[in-house]
Amino acid sequence: MTKIIKIPCHESISISEEIISDIDTVKYGGDAIPSYLLQSLSLDDSFVDTTPLIRISHPSSNSISIAGSDWESMLGLYVYSICTTSHSRSETSGESRQCKPNIRATRLAMACGWHSLRFEGDVFVGRLGYVPNSHLGQTEFQLKNIDLTVDDVSSACLCSPDLRVSFKNEIYNSVEICNGGEKMEFIPSPPCWLENASQKNYVDRASLSALAAAMTREEVFTDQNTECSNKFSSPNLTNQSLESNTSPKDEQPLTMEGEKALTEITLCLHCRGPSSSLCEECSGAYFCDEPRRCRAAGWSHQCICATWRIYVLRRNDLSTFTYLADWQLPLLREDCFVSENTYRNYLTNILGVVSPVDTHSDSSTAKRKQTWWATELYGWSGGSSLSAKYVDPGRRISYNDGFALKDSTLIPEERFVTKEDILEANEKINKETHSLEAALIQTDVHGLPILSSWEHYYRLRSLPPSSPIALLATFPLTLYYAIQRYGIVPLTVAKMLDKPLKIHVVGVEKELNFVDWFKEVGFLLPEEFMIEMTWVVRKDMIPQLSQSTSKSMQLSTNMKLSILGGTYGDSLDPNFDISGGPPDMIIGMNAGLYAYESWRHVVSYLHNHPNVVGVFTDYNEHSGMNCASLGGGKARRSLEINPFRQPRAMPVYCMNLPQFSNGFIYVFNHQEYEG
Numbered sequence: 036m037t038k039i040i041k042i043p044c045h046e047s048i049s050i051s052e053e054i055i056s057d058i059d060t061v062k063y064g065g066d067a068i069p070s071y072l073l074q075s076l077s078l079d080d081s082f083v084d085t086t087p088l089i090r091i092s093h094p095s096s097n098s099i100s101i102a103g104s105d106w107e108s109m110l111g112l113y114v115y116s117i118c119t120t121s122h123s124r125s126e127t128s129g130e131s132r133q134c135k136p137n138i139r140a141t142r143l144a145m146a147c148g149w150h151s152l153r154f155e156g157d158v159f160v161g162r163l164g165y166v167p168n169s170h171l172g173q174t175e176f177q178l179k180n181i182d183l184t185v186d187d188v189s190s191a192c193l194c195s196p197d198l199r200v201s202f203k204n205e206i207y208n209s210v211e212i213c214n215g216g217e218k219m220e221f222i223p224s225p226p227c228w229l230e231n232a233s234q235k236n237y238v239d240r241a242s243l244s245a246l247a248a249a250m251t252r253e254e255v256f257t258d259q260n261t262e263c264s265n266k267f268s269s270p271n272l273t274n275q276s277l278e279s280n281t282s283p284k285d286e287q288p289l290t291m292e293g294e295k296a297l298t299e300i301t302l303c304l305h306c307r308g309p310s311s312s313l314c315e316e317c318s319g320a321y322f323c324d325e326p327r328r329c330r331a332a333g334w335s336h337q338c339i340c341a342t343w344r345i346y347v348l349r350r351n352d353l354s355t356f357t358y359l360a361d362w363q364l365p366l367l368r369e370d371c372f373v374s375e376n377t378y379r380n381y382l383t384n385i386l387g388v389v390s391p392v393d394t395h396s397d398s399s400t401a402k403r404k405q406t407w408w409a410t411e412l413y414g415w416s417g418g419s420s421l422s423a424k425y426v427d428p429g430r431r432i433s434y435n436d437g438f439a440l441k442d443s444t445l446i447p448e449e450r451f452v453t454k455e456d457i458l459e460a461n462e463k464i465n466k467e468t469h470s471l472e473a474a475l476i477q478t479d480v481h482g483l484p485i486l487s488s489w490e491h492y493y494r495l496r497s498l499p500p501s502s503p504i505a506l507l508a509t510f511p512l513t514l515y516y517a518i519q520r521y522g523i524v525p526l527t528v529a530k531m532l533d534k535p536l537k538i539h540v541v542g543v544e545k546e547l548n549f550v551d552w553f554k555e556v557g558f559l560l561p562e563e564f565m566i567e568m569t570w571v572v573r574k575d576m577i578p579q580l581s582q583s584t585s586k587s588m589q590l591s592t593n594m595k596l597s598i599l600g601g602t603y604g605d606s607l608d609p610n611f612d613i614s615g616g617p618p619d620m621i622i623g624m625n626a627g628l629y630a631y632e633s634w635r636h637v638v639s640y641l642h643n644h645p646n647v648v649g650v651f652t653d654y655n656e657h658s659g660m661n662c663a664s665l666g667g668g669k670a671r672r673s674l675e676i677n678p679f680r681q682p683r684a685m686p687v688y689c690m691n692l693p694q695f696s697n698g699f700i701y702v703f704n705h706q707e708y709e710g
Contacts, residue, residue, distance in 0.1 A: 036054050036055070036056055037054070037055050037056075037067070037161070037179075037180040037181065037182055038052050038053070038054060038182040038183055038184055039052070039053050039055055039068060039159055039160065039161035039180070039183055040052055040053070040159065040160050040161075040183055040184070040185055040187075040188065041053055041157065041158075041159050041160075042137060042139050042140045042143075042157070042158050042159070042160060042192060043137075043157045044134065044135040044136065044137040044138075044140075044155065044156050044157055044158075045135065046138060046139065046213075046215070047215055047216060048215050049214045049215030049216075049217060050139065050185050050188075050189070050192060050193070050214055050215070051185065052184060052185055053159075055067055055068060055071040055180070056071075066085075066113075066161075066163055066178065066180065067180050068083075068113075068115055068159065068161045068180060069083040069085070069115065072115060072117060072159060081117060081118065082118055083115050083116070083117060083118070084115070084116040084117075084118045085113055085114070085115055085116075086113065086114045086115075086116070086152065086154075087111060087112070087113055087114075088112040088113065088114060088143065088144055088147040088149060088152075088160075088232065089110070089111050089112040089147060089228070089232050089235060089236065090111055090236075090239060091109065091110065091111035091163055091164055091165070091178075092108070092109035092111075093109075093165060093176070094106070094109060094165050094176055106164070107226075107227070107228045108227075108228055108231065108235070109164055109165070110162050110163065110164035110181055110228065111162065111163045111164060112147070112160065112161075112162055112163075112183075112229075112232070113160070113161055113162075113163055114140060114143075114144070114154065114158050114159070114160050115158060115159040115160070115161065116154065116156060116158050116159075117156070117157070134155035134156035135155060135156065136153070136154075136155050136334045136335075136337075137154040137155055137156060137157070137158055138334070138337050138338055139192040139193065140154040140158045140160070140192070141153050141154050141335055141338050142191060142192055142195070142196055142338040142339075143160070143188055143191045143192050143196075145191075145196035145338055145339070146191035146195075146196040146198055146225075146229065146232065146233075147191075147229070147232040147233060147236060148232060148233030148234075148236045148237060148661075148664065148665075149236070150661070153335055160183060160188065161180055161181075161183055162180065162181040162182070162183045163178065163179070163180055163181065164178070164179065164181050165177065165178055165179075166179050166181075185214070186223040187223075187225075187226055187229065188225075188229070189214065189219070189222060189223055190203055190222055190223060190224060190225040190229075191225060191229065193212055193213070193214055193219065193222065194206050194207070194212055194222055194341075195339070195341065195342040196338065196339060196342065197342050197660050198225045198229065198230055198664075198668070198671065199660070199671055199672055199674070200224050200672070201672075202342075202345070202660075203222055203224070205345050206341055206342065206345060207219075207222055209341075209344070209345065210341050210344075225668075227668060230667065230668025230671065231667045231668050233661070233664035233665060233671075234642070234664065234665055234666060234667040234670075237635075237638060237665045238638070238639060238642050241635040241638065241639050242639075299373055299374045299376070299686075300373075300688070301321050301373055301688055301689070301691075302321060302688045302689040303321055303322050303323045303329050303689065304320040304321055304322060304329075304333060304336060304689045304690060305322060305323070305329040305330070305332055305333030305336075306323060306327070306329050306332075307689065308323060308327075308329075310322060310323045310324070310329075312324050313691055314330075314336065314340060314343075316340050316341075316344060317340045317341070317343040317344035317347060318344070318347050318691055319340075319343030319344065319346060319347045319690055319691050319692050320336055320340075320343065320689070320690050320691065321689055321690065321691070322336075339657075342657075343657065343690075343692065346655070346656045346657060346692050346693070347691065347692060347693070349656060349676075349693055350693040352676065353676060353680070353693045353695055353698060354367045354684065354693070356489055356505075356682045357488075357490070358488065358489055358490035358493060358500055359489060359493075359500050359505065359682060360499070360500035360501040362501060362503055363503075363505075363682040363683060365377055365381065366378055366381060366682065366683035366684065367682070367683065367684050368684075371683065371684040371685070371686065372684055372686055372687070372691060372694075373686050373688065374686055375686060378411070378683060379412060382408055382411060382412055383412070386408075386440070386503060387441075388406055388408045388438070388439050388440065389406060389408045389409055389411070389412045405422065405425050405426070405548070406436075406437060406438065406439040407437040407438060407439075407507055407548060407549035407552060408438075408439070408507070409422035409425075409548060410422045410423060410426070410545035410548040410549075411506065411507070411545075414545070415544045415545045415576070418544075418575070418576050418577055418578040419578075422548065423545070423547075423548070423578050424578055425578075426547050426548045426578040427578070428547045428550050428578070428586055428598055429586050429588070430550075431550075431551055431588070432551055433449065433551070434446050434447065434449050434551070434552070437549055437551060437552060438504060438507075440503075440504075444499065444502075445498065445499065445501065445502035445503070445504065446498075446502070446504065447496040447497070447498060447504075447555070447558075448496075448497075449554065449558070450558065451557075451558050451562050451591075452484065452495060452496070452558055452559055456495055456496075456497075457476050457478065457484060457495065459497075460476055460491075460494040460495045460497075461475045461476055463494055464476075464490075464494060474487070474488070474490075474491075476491050476494070476495060479519065479523060480523070480527075480708070481523070481526055481527070481530065481561070481564070482561045483518075483519045483526075483559075483560060483561065483564075484519075484559060485519060486512070486515070486516065486519070486559075486678075486679075487678050488678050489505055489678070489679065489682070492508070492512060492679075493505075495559075505679075505681070505682050506681055506682065506683065507549060507552060508552075508555070508679070509679055509680060509681040509696055509697045510546055510549075510552070510553070510624060510697070511552055511553045511555040511556050512555070512679040513624055513652060513677060513679045513680075513697045513700070514540070514553070514556050514622060514624070515555070515556045515559050515560070516677070516678070516679050516700070517620070517622050517650035517700070517702075518536070518538070518556070518560070518620070521620075521648055521650050521702045521705060522536070522619070522620050522648060522650075523708045524648070524706035524707075524708050525619035525620055525648055525706075526564070527708065528619070529565075529619060530564075534565075535565035535566055535567040535595075535615070536564070536565070536566050536567070536619050536620070537567045537568075537569075537615045537616070537617070537618050537619045537620075538566060538567070538568045538569070538618060538619065538620045538621075538622060539568075539569050539571060539603070539609060539613065539618040539620070539621045539622070540568060540569070540570045540571065540621075540622050540623070540624075541571045541603045541621060541622070541623045541626075541634075541637055542571075542573075542623045542624070542625075542626055542631075542634075543570040543571065543572045543576075543598075544572070544576050546570070546624075547570075547572065547577075547578065547598070550588070550590075550596065550598075551590065553568075553590060553594075553596065554590045554591045554594070556568075556594060557590055557591030557592075557593050557594035558591060560593060560594075561593075562592060562593050563593070564593055565593050565594075565595075566593060566594040566595070567594075567595050567597075567614075567615045568594060568595065568596050568597070569596075569597045569598075569599055569613050569614065569615070569618075570596065570597070570598045570599065571599055571601065571602075571603045571607060571613075572598060572599070572600050572601075573600070573601070573602055573633065574600045574601060574602075577600050585597070585598065585599050585600065586598040587614075597613075597614055599612075599613060602633050602636065603633070603636055603637050603640075604636025604637060604639065604640050605633065605636050609621075609640055617644070617647070618647055619647065619648070620647065620648045620649070620650065621637060621640070621641065621647060621648070621649045621650075622649070622650045622651070623637065623649075623650075623651045623652070624651075624652050624697055625652055625653065625654060625696060625697060626651040626652065626653060626662065627653060627654070627658060627662065628651065628662040628665055629658070629661060629662055629665075630658075637649070638665050638666075638703075641666065641703045641704055644704075645704050646704070646706075647704060648702065648703070648704050648705065648706060649666070649702065649703035649704060650700065650701075650702050650703075651663075651700070651701060651702075651703075652677055652697040652698070652699060652700045652701075653698065653699050653701075654685065654687075654694045654695065654696065654698050654699075655687070655692045655693060655694045655695075655698060655699070656674070656692065656693070656698075656699055657692055659674050659698070659699035659700075659701060660674055662701075663701035665703075666701070666702075666703035666704070667703075669705065670701055670702060670703045670704075670705075671701070673701045673702045673705060674699055674700075674701040675699065675700060675701070676698070676699060676700075677697050677698060677699060677700040679697065680695040680696065680697045680698045680699075681695055681696035681697060681698075683695070683696075
């Protein structure tokens with residue numbers, strides 16, 4: 036006897052458990068659920084459509100305990116839909132049967148990482164796996180149904196695809212959660228196997244893709260209509276796509292004067308047509324007004340509507356930068372949610388640090404005039420934008436020339452931070468806050484300053500709150516924060532072995548315009564700590580002026596930087612093709628792991644090398660949550676607001692979620708320090 040659950044399409048009817056007996060399992064290879072469902076309906080033209088949410092893994096050893104977590108992770112999760120021959124999905128026309136959308140089952144699919152799947156009508160869900168056969172010995176396994184309870188899936192089905200326990204509590208406290216007509220007094224936490232489902236599915240698909248690529252000698256992640264390509268990359272191509280919910284790695288370049296800025300128009304989440312009407316429940320998505328039926332056709336938004344409502348309410352926290360002297364406030368206004376014009380005006384007319392590039396001047400003149408702010412104005416666009424094409428990563432310039440600010444006191448000195456700097460900063464904090472309980476700057480076991488806010492950084496570097504450099508400091512400070520907060524174990528090991536800490540920064544683009552600004556990472560670290568950092572840049576992102584796909588330079592006495600062109604884990608083997616050997620840490624800023632196929636190599640590498648720490652940032656919480664889930668439940672739970680996010684709101688055109696460069700940060704393979 037085995038428990039399965041039924042998820043009715045009508046949310047007024049409770050999700051319930053049903054008991055099945057092991058009948059006629061031979062026809063379905065050991066799965067009794069199809070026979071049970073067909074027998075209970077007794078319809079001659081019926082059949083059962085089975086959709087895997089988690090595929091079964093076959094045990095490779097008889098040493099696996101039937102009660103162990105390893106065995107649990109090998110079980111499959113399947114959705115069973117009752118279909119009839121006359122109302123089944125048409126393979127030729129692509130038309131689906133006209134049933135009521137099943138919000139709760141679709142929400143479960145999203146929690147498992149299937150952002151494209153949609154379920155309609157009543158469905159049943161069960162678990163399936165291999166168990167040792169006592170008659171045949173421990174070396175033989177038999178496929179059998181495994182108990183599934185309502186508690187196992189209630190968090191995902193009733194609450195949110197965001198399976199973080201802390202987030203579940205936020206939703207529970209903000210809206211009434213019901214199973215049918217009964218209010219839930221308690222939402223059980225999701226089991227580990229469900230928390231890790233997105234990671235398992237992503238790694239499985241990546242493995243299948245790599246195998247297919249090896250067999251065909253070409254990439255399978257194309258627009259081909261195959262299960263592998265659709266189910267791996269198409270989450271970014273559907274109504275609730277992850278890519279549509281994030282900015283690209285390089286935000287859209289600002290338009291030149293006189294050009295029509297199409298991106299200033301907000302777009303319907305479903306049809307991508309112009310729309311200015313926000314969802315009344317969450318204020319997080321735009322939909323077309325009646326008589327257009329976009330809201331009904333895009334019904335899957337209901338699966339995440341309550342979730343997005345919480346994300347939208349986070350805007351105040353994300354927009355708060357208490358220590359800065361209000362220069363950032365115009366960059367956080369509502370008009371910045373849909374346009375870059377305010378930011379462009381700030382850089383050109385208020386700071387006066389950039390001006391439109393003279394397209395008639397020769398490259399050497401343009402290169403000399405270029406400041407670190409240029410790529411903020413014109414973006415990157417694959418290394419060919421007005422600013423990117425004049426970038427030479429080998430060009431070395433000072434902080435003063437890079438920032439080009441008239442007041443040099445707004446720029447930090449190019450020198451190492453000392454213990455005296457920390458003491459002086461803490462004295463100022465105590466004096467100006469008049470409190471002994473103020474958040475002072477501490478140091479960790481290795482003497483690294485523990486920086487947790489822009490105030491800490493500004494005071495440590497003797498910068499006035501009026502300095503705007505946080506707009507660019509988000510990149511080196513996020514990198515430093517990743518090292519200090521998540522790299523304590525790799526740092527300890529490197530120190531014990533008397534070797535440098537090896538960091539691979541993947542997905543580098545516009546950071547190539549301000550290479551020397553990353554000296555700041557070395558200056559914040561103790562001078563005796565040696566860092567070997569490699570930037571991996573896709574070859575199609577390398578700017579025109581760069582004559583070579585490989586460069587090496589000494590940024591500071593304790594930090595060496597190498598720049599290498601290629602695709603991480605594909606054309607470049609992290610263990611052999613990058614100088615210094617395997618990494619201790621992998622870092623990606625504004626990564627968007629779901630949005631680009633090339634990230635699958637990075638995710639797979641981290642999955643296969645649990646001793647390597649991976650730290651990533653993302654623009655918004657929705658993308659950050661889904662991308663963090665690729666590292667498993669622990670990585671998803673690590674998602675937090677990055678204290679060193681850029682202090683300006685970024686535009687997003689088909690939704691209204693708070694969007695910030697380096698807005699959220701999370702970690703794969705986090706290693707706890709036991710010192």
